[in-house]
Amino acid sequence: LMLPFLPMLPKQVLATNLLTDLPVMTIPSDAVDPEWVHTPRRWDLPFIKRFMVVFGLLSSAFDFLTFAVLLYGFHASAEVFWSGWFLVSVLTEIVILWILRTRRPAWRSRPGRWLLWSSLATAAFTLALPYTPFGADLPPTTVLILLGVVILYGIANEVTKRWFYRHVSLGTY
Numbered sequence: 728l729m730l731p732f733l734p735m736l737p738k739q740v741l742a743t744n745l746l747t748d749l750p751v752m753t754i755p756s757d758a759v760d761p762e763w764v765h766t767p768r769r770w771d772l773p774f775i776k777r778f779m780v781v782f783g784l785l786s787s788a789f790d791f792l793t794f795a796v797l798l799y800g801f802h803a804s805a806e807v808f809w810s811g812w813f814l815v816s817v818l819t820e821i822v823i824l825w826i827l828r829t830r831r832p833a834w835r836s837r838p839g840r841w842l843l844w845s846s847l848a849t850a851a852f853t854l855a856l857p858y859t860p861f862g863a864d865l866p867p868t869t870v871l872i873l874l875g876v877v878i879l880y881g882i883a884n885e886v887t888k889r890w891f892y893r894h895v896s897l898g899t900y
Contacts, residue, residue, distance in 0.1 A: 732808070734794070734808070734812055735812055735816070736809055739812075742813070742856075743817055743820070746852065747820040747824075750842060752845075753841035754842065756841050758839045760830070762830075778891065782884070789819065797812065797869075800872070810863040813856070814853060814865070814873055815876060819880050822880060822881045824842075825842075826884045830888075854870075
């Protein structure tokens with residue numbers, strides 16, 4: 728896949744990192760599932776490697792899906808592509824943080840209040856940013872479809888997480 732422009736401007740890369748760091752920095756104060764507090768845990772490097780490969784491949788598949796939606800579905804100009812890709816990048820980072828912070832389904836694990844509020848603030852700011860002088864206006868249809876991609880990404884990660892902890896983490900795949 729070759730793009731006639733950079734997929735994201737340098738200032739957007741920096742903004743993405745800054746925005747997504749806010750919720751990530753609240754993880755130390757996050758609520759921890761009780762089953763993780765009862766027994767000390769050791770680092771399992773083969774587990775971490777399998778985890779990174781599985782979820783990295785899934786994330787890459789959704790990156791390509793987002794590119795296809797923007798380029799072939801909407802025939803997006805560079806400016807609209809940049810705003811759409813920025814929006815999806817930040818929102819999927821928030822979604823994956825919520826999903827992978829627990830072994831449980833994300834909706835069954837109570838988050839800490841700082842994680843909750845920083846995630847909501849970051850998502851709201853990100854959704855508003857394309858409509859400021861710093862972004863290109865995204866048509867409502869484009870935003871809705873991209874939000875659909877983000878939701879599908881979250882569902883795919885929940886399903887993959889369930890499969891991973893049943894099969895891959897035990898070395899049975």
